[in-house]
Amino acid sequence: MNIIEIKDLVKIYDSTEIEVTAVNHINLNFEKGEFSAVVGPSGSGKTTFLNLLGGLDRPTAGHIMIDGIDLWSLKPRQITDFRLHNIGFVFQSYNLLPVLTAKENVEFIMDLQGWPKAEREKRAKELLEAVGLGDRIHSRPGKLSGGQQQRVAVARALASKPKFILADEPTANLDSHSTENLLDIMEKLNREEGITFIFSTHDARVVKKAHRVITLEDGKVLSDEKK
């Protein structure tokens, strides 16, 4: 069953001097439980594509249907709320709140969703244990390695119980050991919990693990291979 249907998606950046077509008539579907990588050289439109999909950037044309809802037909405020409840984000540079501990970072998004304190504390602990950080729940991001921070970010993305997780180059700042570790955790979550992951990457190790590889070039889908 498709949870994401992308129809004729176009994004044109219109600066005063030149017009750049970052996403050029993309048509794609994603099914629930996919573990997909969007690859391509820099400038190929990966990040723009993910931003459109995540409701962060408005497309010039086309539609993104998520569970039957046309994302960009929603009002801006509804889109923010939609992101909060339906989309998990993992960023290249982790982007945790430095003033909160690992557990509090995971809790924060549940607090935004209005979870009661006891429940969100319990879930935050469970998620951090699931990403192998059960013993670091009270550490602030500054005291964690890059790999550990990115695992906290994955736990945070999962905390809101999203329909899918978008990860923009999640391993770009990590060493090979941390990358391996993070990918194992993400793959395990995908396999065991059925979490849908869509990530953009350059990283061959990530591509190797992915079950589906979508290659973009000049904003167009060059290939779409399922393994």
Add this chain to the structure above:
Amino acid sequence: MLIQVSWRNIWRSRTRSLVVLTAITLGIMAGVFSTAFMKGMMDKRVETAIHTELAHIQIHDSLFRKTAELRYYMPGADVLARKIDTLPHVEGVTQRIIVQSMISSAETGAGVKIMGVRPDDERKVTDIAQQMVNGKYFEGIKRNPVVIGQKLAHKLNVRVRSKVVITLQDMDNNLTAGAFRVAGIYKTSNTAYDESNVFVRYEDLARLTDLPAGACHEIAIRVDNDLNTVSVQQKIKKTTGSLEVMNWKEISPELSYITVVMDQYMYIFILIILLALLFGIINTMLMVILERHKEIGMLLAIGMSRPRIFFMIIIETVLLSLTGGITGIILGTLISKYFESHYINLSMFGKGLEQLGFSSLVNTSIDPEMVISVTILVIFTGIIAAVYPALKAIKYDPAEALRIE
């Protein structure tokens, strides 16, 4: 969690926060202390005016206050005075004969107000007897003693036991004069008063002016607490018929205005301090917003709504302002408390102050209402300071913010 995040965010850039906190603390502390200082000075001025110069209530013939003429005396005033003395809350009643006259020494003369008083009654109403710097209050001179202010003594170049001559018009408008000897010299905190008010005994002045027995021009009344002034005044009014019964605020309206006006000045002063702080806080918060551009973008991306982000920045700013503000209020109050029981000595500027009737020894006086107003004003300042940075923050575009390296 929003409050927790906001509070911790304040301490992210410790030095910067401490700088702005120090500015707020010092500003508010200065504001609170100045207010307490000015209020102390005003309170003291009012207190001096009541206890030395005016008493709480005065009774006159209604024409006397306008003309100050000898003939507008109150016949049978002693009966009225004795009656008033029995009223509750009345601590003392004194009768005064008041004559505008000339006082001259061997060297020079001056126009003054002569008051004929009964020293024992007068002591219960005013505190001139306690402000003697030379000689004693109507003691030591048997015949025609006079008590004069230090400033007048300097002007006339007289000392205790010096002879002075008082020249005045009697009831029949004849010029008459009496020789008096200085028994005591007093000094209040109001040099203008010292220069123009002279005390002699009631009987001596009555004899000199030919005033009928038991009459006087002024009955001055002291009550136990200023809060009872008006009620005692009302009671007296019922028994006095056409006489004019006035409380100190009516006699000297400028004295009660001065307190109100000073209050307004202090609010303006504090508002100016807060205005200066406002820009400091705005500047700090703008830096904060700029520094956290990416972070705010992330929060927007994961689904934190713009109103929530706006609110988060408001909370952070208010917490910052309030931390500095409350520290300032506490410090300001502590310093003011200390000077409630310890004098601030302004004798360096004493001369000028005393000419205006202000004591050069000042105690502070804290007005709890002012402290509460300042706290509320600080919160408002925080909110106002936060609005512009918060509006800027919610205009951030998450996709763009996340691209920042």
